[in-house]
Structure formats: C-alpha cells, structure tokens
Amino acid sequence: MLEEFLEVSLRTEEESTEMFNLKKRLLKRVTTDLDSQERDESERVQMATCVILLEVARSDDEFSTIEKATIEAIFKKDFGISAEAIEEMMEIAKRKREESIDVWEFTHLINENYSKEEKKKIVEAAWKVIYADDRLHGYEDHFVHKLATLLQLRHSDLIEAKLKAKHEKS
8 A cells, every 4th residue: 555655646746847948948938939929029110210221311302421430330339230141120110111012011010019219219310311411402301200199109209309319419
C-alpha cells in the first residue's frame, strides 16, 4: 500500500513537473509572440509617421534634399534607425502613400498606438520638415493643421509644437 502511494505520488510529481515545464514553454512562446506583435506594430507606426512626414514635405509640391535630410535626422534621433533602413522605409512609405486615398489610415494607426505626447512630437516633426527650407507654404500650413485635427490634438498643441520646432531651428 505504501509502495503504491509512493509510486502514485512520484508519478503525480513527474506529471506536475511536465505540466509546469509545458506551461513555462507556452508562456515563453506567448511572450515571444507578443514581443513580435509589439515590434510589428511599432514598425507600422513608424511607417505611418514616415508617410505623414513625406506628405508634409511634398505638400508644397517640392521635396528638397534638406527636407529629406530632416526626415532622416528625425528617424535617426527619435527611433534610432540606421540610414540604410530609413532609405528603405522612405521608399516603402512613398509607395504606401501613393496607394492610399488619404492620410486617415495612417493617422488612425497613430491614434490607436500613441499617447497625446507622442502625437505632439509627430506634429513637431512635421513643423521641422516644413521649416527645413526656411519657408512656410500655405499648403504646408494647411496640411499640418489638418494633421493636428486628425491626430485629435488641440490648436494650442499645434502652436506649441510649431514654436518648439522654430526655436530648435534658430
């Protein structure tokens, strides 16, 4: 009787250990999948931001080398992306924008994933691109106002971002 009890107890302990190891492996897989999903989502938001900044740069029908350099600098500084990756991302972003009807899908993605402060940084980045060539074109001004509205920011947030960008430029 004691032997049977010990044998059952040992089997139960082994099964518990196996079950624990299985749960551990599953948890690790789920965590890895979540990390991968977060990375994918982060890349999608970066791409959406790139589309918007390219749209800002092109809103005056000019895309100057200084505007391109400004966008590259923003992605290097804010996202830590290499120059080669930025170049590739800009090409993909250009195609994505050409395939879309408007920028709503990109601002929607940003709204779903970014805080108000992060969205204000995007508007500030837009102002940096606008002022990169030291000119404010009416179409650029219109676009950045529309952008702030689509990102659900107040007019005061837009102006604050503009002043920060202008101050940083000087």
